Amino acid sequence: MTTINPKKLENSSNEENRHHEDFRLFGLITFLIADGMTFAGFFAAYLTYKAVNPLPDGAIYELELPIPTINTILLLFSSATFHKAGKALLKKNNFESQKWLLITSVLGITFLICQLFEYFNLPFGLTDNLFASTFYALTGFHGLHVTLGTLMILIILWQTRIEGGRISYKNMFPFEAVELYWHFVDGIWVILFIILYLL
Amino acid sequence: MTILIDKKNQVAEKIQPTGFLKYFSFSLDHKVIGIQYLVCGFLFYLVGGTLASAIRIELTSPISDFMPRDVYNQVLTLHGTIMIFLWIVPVVNGAFGNYLIPFYVGARDMAFPRLNAVAFWLIPPSGLMLITSYFIDGAAQAGWTAYPPLSITTPQSGQIVWILSVLLLGGSSIFGGINFIATILKLRRPGLKLMQLPMYCWAMLGTSILVVLSTPVLAGTLILLSFDIVANTGFFNPVLGGNVVVYQHLFWFYSHPAVYIMVLPAFGLVSEILPIHCRKPLFGYKTMVFSIMGIVVLGLVVWAHHMFTSGTPPWMRLFFTIATAFIAVPTGIKFFNWVATMWGGEISINSAMLFSCGFIINFVFGGITGVALAQVPFDIHVHDTYFVVAHFHYIVYGGSVFVIFSSIYHWFPKVTGKLLNEKLGMLHFALTFIGFNLCFAPQHWLGLNGMPRRVAEYDPQFQFVNQISSLGALFMAISTIPFLINIFLSAKNGEKSGDNPWEALTPEWLTSSPPPVENWKGEAPLVTEPYGYGSELTDKDT
Numbered sequence: 001m002t003t004i005n006p007k008k009l010e011n012s013s014n015e016e017n018r019h020h021e022d023f024r025l026f027g028l029i030t031f032l033i034a035d036g037m038t039f040a041g042f043f044a045a046y047l048t049y050k051a052v053n054p055l056p057d058g059a060i061y062e063l064e065l066p067i068p069t070i071n072t073i074l075l076l077f078s079s080a081t082f083h084k085a086g087k088a089l090l091k092k093n094n095f096e097s098q099k100w101l102l103i104t105s106v107l108g109i110t111f112l113i114c115q116l117f118e119y120f121n122l123p124f125g126l127t128d129n130l131f132a133s134t135f136y137a138l139t140g141f142h143g144l145h146v147t148l149g150t151l152m153i154l155i156i157l158w159q160t161r162i163e164g165g166r167i168s169y170k171n172m173f174p175f176e177a178v179e180l181y182w183h184f185v186d187g188i189w190v191i192l193f194i195i196l197y198l199l
Numbered sequence: 200m201t202i203l204i205d206k207k208n209q210v211a212e213k214i215q216p217t218g219f220l221k222y223f224s225f226s227l228d229h230k231v232i233g234i235q236y237l238v239c240g241f242l243f244y245l246v247g248g249t250l251a252s253a254i255r256i257e258l259t260s261p262i263s264d265f266m267p268r269d270v271y272n273q274v275l276t277l278h279g280t281i282m283i284f285l286w287i288v289p290v291v292n293g294a295f296g297n298y299l300i301p302f303y304v305g306a307r308d309m310a311f312p313r314l315n316a317v318a319f320w321l322i323p324p325s326g327l328m329l330i331t332s333y334f335i336d337g338a339a340q341a342g343w344t345a346y347p348p349l350s351i352t353t354p355q356s357g358q359i360v361w362i363l364s365v366l367l368l369g370g371s372s373i374f375g376g377i378n379f380i381a382t383i384l385k386l387r388r389p390g391l392k393l394m395q396l397p398m399y400c401w402a403m404l405g406t407s408i409l410v411v412l413s414t415p416v417l418a419g420t421l422i423l424l425s426f427d428i429v430a431n432t433g434f435f436n437p438v439l440g441g442n443v444v445v446y447q448h449l450f451w452f453y454s455h456p457a458v459y460i461m462v463l464p465a466f467g468l469v470s471e472i473l474p475i476h477c478r479k480p481l482f483g484y485k486t487m488v489f490s491i492m493g494i495v496v497l498g499l500v501v502w503a504h505h506m507f508t509s510g511t512p513p514w515m516r517l518f519f520t521i522a523t524a525f526i527a528v529p530t531g532i533k534f535f536n537w538v539a540t541m542w543g544g545e546i547s548i549n550s551a552m553l554f555s556c557g558f559i560i561n562f563v564f565g566g567i568t569g570v571a572l573a574q575v576p577f578d579i580h581v582h583d584t585y586f587v588v589a590h591f592h593y594i595v596y597g598g599s600v601f602v603i604f605s606s607i608y609h610w611f612p613k614v615t616g617k618l619l620n621e622k623l624g625m626l627h628f629a630l631t632f633i634g635f636n637l638c639f640a641p642q643h644w645l646g647l648n649g650m651p652r653r654v655a656e657y658d659p660q661f662q663f664v665n666q667i668s669s670l671g672a673l674f675m676a677i678s679t680i681p682f683l684i685n686i687f688l689s690a691k692n693g694e695k696s697g698d699n700p701w702e703a704l705t706p707e708w709l710t711s712s713p714p715p716v717e718n719w720k721g722e723a724p725l726v727t728e729p730y731g732y733g734s735e736l737t738d739k740d741t
């Protein structure tokens with residue numbers, strides 16, 4: 001913002017500014033902050049419950065670690081593959097980019113399948129006790145984000161099929177937006193993993 | 200890319216209806232959206248006002264005779280929710296923000312016009328949904344705060360509709376907030392610095408930060424509450440091991456900032472109106488900016504002062520009392536700045552100015568009772584009594600709604616090119632000001648003497664004071680009539696105002712009234728001194 005590009009200043013009528021990529025990403029970041037605050041509210045509720053609301057005797061809240069650990073690795077890995085896809089797209093290599101996007105979406109779907117597998121194997125249901133309810137609310141809300149992210153990855157995968165089509169190295173915004181969202185969802189998972197499973 | 204979208208927009212403009220019909224269309228023009236927000240909000244204000252009148256009629260007698268008790272609960276819940284989420288928040292933010300901010304930053308439209316239109320069109324359906332829930336199975340009965348376990352145990356369908364509608368309105372509010380932040384920070388005309396913006400931009404920036412940070416927490420909380428109602432979970436249900444105080448913390452984490460979401464934009468609007476009608480620069484521009492940002496930061500860390508009776512531990516009470524008392528500092532700075540702006544100015548007494556002065560008087564009174572309520576010993580005494588009701592209405596009605604009316608008188612010529620009738624305007628002000636104070640000032644006394652809020656029946660010793668209060672409410676209800684007559688008559692055959700009837704220097708007046716679709720015929724003007732009034736005078740003095 002501080003350095004003024006003279007070229008930009010020259011033709012900076014608002015009509016052109018409106019489609020400048022910068023502030024669409026800025027808007028998305030603002031939205032992600034808002035979304036993050038929803039999670040912050042859930043985390044705050046969970047931690048308060050943990051601190052002040054003792055569970056009834058016999059309530060099971062020890063969680064198995066293998067599946068969520070695999071899930072963490074899957075998501076972190078998918079962030080890296082998404083990044084690879086972006087680099088390939090910038091090099092105008094759409095096919096390469098699509099390959100990485102496909103891997104990313106498969107990782108996302110695998111994450112969701114693992115999550116469902118965990119749900120079916122847990123010894124408690126949604127209404128069993130306060131811990132169970134909070135657990136399902138937190139992981140479910142995050143899973144909803146992963147589902148949306150995976151769908152959006154599949155959409156941009158479809159849109160990169162033609163070189164110079166709707167998404168290309170010239171118009172990276174939709175791609176960057178989904179990538180940012182995906183990194184955000186991964187980051188939230190890491191926090192969730194630490195708070196819910198490790199603490 | 201750019202050209203493609205511009206072409207699309209041109210086509211869209213051709214298809215879109217013109218004239219009066221454009222206000223009923225999915226318009227992307229920020230001016231049209233602003234008016235849509237205002238008119239829609241005002242219609243809901245009439246509904247909420249009717250409900251308020253019903254409450255005051257019920258309270259003229261100590262027994263529950265005008266309506267059954269459960270209907271009374273529904274009426275007060277709908278009144279609170281409609282007035283907050285469908286009238287004040289959309290109007291002080293959405294209506295004036297959308298109309299003015301692009302002018303102030305020198306842009307042709309908001310940063311995201313389509314998102315802007317979506318944000319508006321979420322409001323009418325959710326409002327209608329909320330109102331019609333009354334006719335189906337009874338509306339929500341748990342008050343606008345929807346505290347569990349009350350909200351879990353009262354009839355559930357109305358409560359669920361309430362949650363859905365507040366979620367939609369919260370979404371609309373967040374979209375609006377994102378749009379305002381992006382417009383103010385990213386869409387400024389080249390050469391226009393942040394510290395040269397009119398004060399309303401700063402107020403909206405602060406408000407939007409609060410909206411983006413706090414509204415999602417409310418959304419999350421209401422989702423958990425709906426799980427409690429629908430899926431039989433126990434987040435907030437003590438019977439199932441839940442914790443009601445967690446709901447209160449999460450709810451007030453939004454709903455205390457919500458007070459600032461309602462009143463900060465009003466501060467900004469007053470800061471625009473006063474310098475113009477006093478012909479003096481806004482006093483202490485920088486301190487105004489810092490106090491807005493101070494209120495934003497402090498506003499996020501004072502929520503638990505609503506919960507002093509909820510078993511909060513002593514350290515928490517101490518912290519929240521001190522933090523709340525601190526808010527009086529930036530607010531006081533703003534108040535003295537307004538008075539100093541008026542001091543020695545060439546004040547023109549017109550309706551806009553009268554409502555602004557009314558705002559300052561009422562707001563100081565509400566602010567003082569606010570500081571009193573922040574003190575734990577006093578708060579425990581008057582918690583959940585009419586003292587709180589009086590304090591709250593002094594802030595949101597005496598504060599925000601007075602400013603909304605002031606702004607309507609001030610910007611009506613901008614929108615229509617016609618002046619409002621001053622005589623009717625002053626009648627409107629006199630009725631509103633007298634009615635408002637007659638209605639709410641006695642409620643302080645009622646609260647101090649222990650009359651609980653939200654109950655249809657009360658101790659007969661309070662009847663006389665309640666009747667005075669209801670008389671005030673009658674004045675307020677009547678005051679709407681001259682206002683509406685004024686709007687319709689003046690819009691039809693009012694006196695022509697010219698482009699700049701107030702000889703103002705802020706950018707929205709430097710174009711024709713009503714403004715063209717593209718806001719300015721040519722380049723947007725670069726206004727670096729929006730408050731440069733009376734500079735000739737100072738030149739002569741020195």
